Amino acid sequence: MGKRRGRRRARKLPDSPVDCLIEGLTTEGRGLVHINDKAVFVDGALPGEKVKIEYTASTSKYDEAKVLEVIKASNDRVEPPCQHANICGGCSLQHLNTDKQIEIKQTALIESLEYIGKVKADEILPVISGPAVGYRYKARLGVRYVAKKERVLVGFREKRSNFLALIDQCEVLDSRVGHKLSALSALIYGLDAREHIPQIEVAIDDKDVVLVFRHLEALSDSDLSKLVDFAKNENFVIMLQSGGPKTIQNLWPEDFKNLSYSLKDQDIHFDFDANDFTQVNPQINQKMINRVIDLLDIQPDEKVLDLFCGLGNFTLPLAQKGAHVIGIEGSQELVNKAISNATKNNITNAEFHAVDLSLKLEGQRWLGQTYDKILLDPPRSGAMEMIHYLGKLGASKIVYVSCQPTTLARDAGVLVNEYGYRLLSAGVMDMFPHTAHVESIAVFEKV
Ligand SMILES: C[S@@+](CC[C@H](N)C(=O)[O-])C[C@H]1O[C@@H](n2cnc3c(N)ncnc32)[C@H](O)[C@@H]1O
Numbered sequence: 001m002g003k004r005r006g007r008r009r010a011r012k013l014p015d016s017p018v019d020c021l022i023e024g025l026t027t028e029g030r031g032l033v034h035i036n037d038k039a040v041f042v043d044g045a046l047p048g049e050k051v052k053i054e055y056t057a058s059t060s061k062y063d064e065a066k067v068l069e070v071i072k073a074s075n076d077r078v079e080p081p082c083q084h085a086n087i088c089g090g091c092s093l094q095h096l097n098t099d100k101q102i103e104i105k106q107t108a109l110i111e112s113l114e115y116i117g118k119v120k121a122d123e124i125l126p127v128i129s130g131p132a133v134g135y136r137y138k139a140r141l142g143v144r145y146v147a148k149k150e151r152v153l154v155g156f157r158e159k160r161s162n163f164l165a166l167i168d169q170c171e172v173l174d175s176r177v178g179h180k181l182s183a184l185s186a187l188i189y190g191l192d193a194r195e196h197i198p199q200i201e202v203a204i205d206d207k208d209v210v211l212v213f214r215h216l217e218a219l220s221d222s223d224l225s226k227l228v229d230f231a232k233n234e235n236f237v238i239m240l241q242s243g244g245p246k247t248i249q250n251l252w253p254e255d256f257k258n259l260s261y262s263l264k265d266q267d268i269h270f271d272f273d274a275n276d277f278t279q280v281n282p283q284i285n286q287k288m289i290n291r292v293i294d295l296l297d298i299q300p301d302e303k304v305l306d307l308f309c310g311l312g313n314f315t316l317p318l319a320q321k322g323a324h325v326i327g328i329e330g331s332q333e334l335v336n337k338a339i340s341n342a343t344k345n346n347i348t349n350a351e352f353h354a355v356d357l358s359l360k361l362e363g364q365r366w367l368g369q370t371y372d373k374i375l376l377d378p379p380r381s382g383a384m385e386m387i388h389y390l391g392k393l394g395a396s397k398i399v400y401v402s403c404q405p406t407t408l409a410r411d412a413g414v415l416v417n418e419y420g421y422r423l424l425s426a427g428v429m430d431m432f433p434h435t436a437h438v439e440s441i442a443v444f445e446k447v
Helices: 002-009 098-115 181-189 223-232 282-296 314-321 331-345 384-390 405-417
Strands: 020-022 031-035 039-042 050-058 062-072 138-145 151-155 197-204 209-214 239-243 247-252 259-264 268-272 304-307 326-331 350-354 373-374 397-402 421-429 437-447
Touching: 020 031, 031 259, 039 050, 098 405, 098 421, 098 437, 138 181, 151 181, 181 223, 209 421, 223 239, 223 247, 223 326, 259 282, 268 314, 268 331, 282 314, 282 373, 282 397, 304 314, 314 326, 314 331, 314 350, 326 331, 331 350, 331 384, 373 384, 397 405, 405 437
Parallel strands: 039 062, 209 239, 304 326, 304 373, 326 350, 373 397
Antiparallel strands: 020 050, 031 039, 050 062, 138 151, 138 197, 197 209, 239 247, 259 268, 397 437, 421 437
């Protein structure tokens, strides 16, 4: 990365500023214009806008620029809810109204399905949306002591940079943390270990805000007591992490057990730990689960496979409908927690297995049978290795939840063009407002 940045800097930038008319918007949320037959990606510009730009990087294939002045604004332009929207790389769409944000995400999904997967959905599902600010319950905050500025930066990277942005609040994070970045910065600045804390992991549940401080050196007694005071004053749970995830320990309160979230509509409760995968947006998660239940139309006594099941976030609600559900997940720790969550919720018709789904799966017992319905919710890389097994399991319906439309489209192409499924419907779920991330869902039916 460092090398690439170096090469880009070495290349002479075209003369700027330049006035131009923005032609389109990329899926990353940058304005697109062609100048002298070369694509220029412009941070902060919207389609149809006349803007004055300054070049920031140049490669042989394209240039990059940022807006210096909006000469004629788009009707879709809004005042960003966050004062740091222009510099912080966490969000790239804050200057675009939220309806339009959803529209471009939907277009990205439809176009990916069409161009990458060569498939078209019969129907576009209504968008699932929720609050556009304060929605994020999970985050990794970067921390860096900058001697020259005599301060500690806490937050996210600058746009297209490895440097942390100088921000003092974040509007998409739950405000209990998002509005405490300055306080965190001041706290760490006052620690002996201020140069040895690279990140804070944030995990919020139905009740508590947990901050896990990663530290590269042992903390002094004075640092420990400052952290405890901060936890008490700000009502945070603070944990310390000296090495890998297994080294995470409570600092305050000492007897903190675990986090937990509830799906109110199902009356199901999940225990989890701060570093476990959980969906970042609890409101959208509840709506997404309700939609998956509707779409799969589970009948009692059906056999259902839930791939990439994590803590059982979908598995337990599906099992509650009376189906026998088999959850498959790569992390043994998450599988153990899924089993314990099933027991705590008195759910006996769910079983879980730890399996790496990117490997060859011949000989796996759960693959040697057929299923009525299948749900999968893979990571961004999708389910390329798994999808060929999946096509042969006989399911009448497959619901695919995705956080990357391009890999969903690739896998959809395999199901439709090689295994005789039809893409009944697809749609977006606004899990990450103001960012360019697209969460989507697709429903396949065996023809
Ligand atoms: C997007 S998360 C979904 C988790 C769960 N469905 C939920 O809603 O909380 C993807 C899950 O896939 C798991 N995973 C990632 N790579 C995997 C692999 N190669 N094999 C099996 N599971 C994997 C992760 O541990 C994570 O739990």
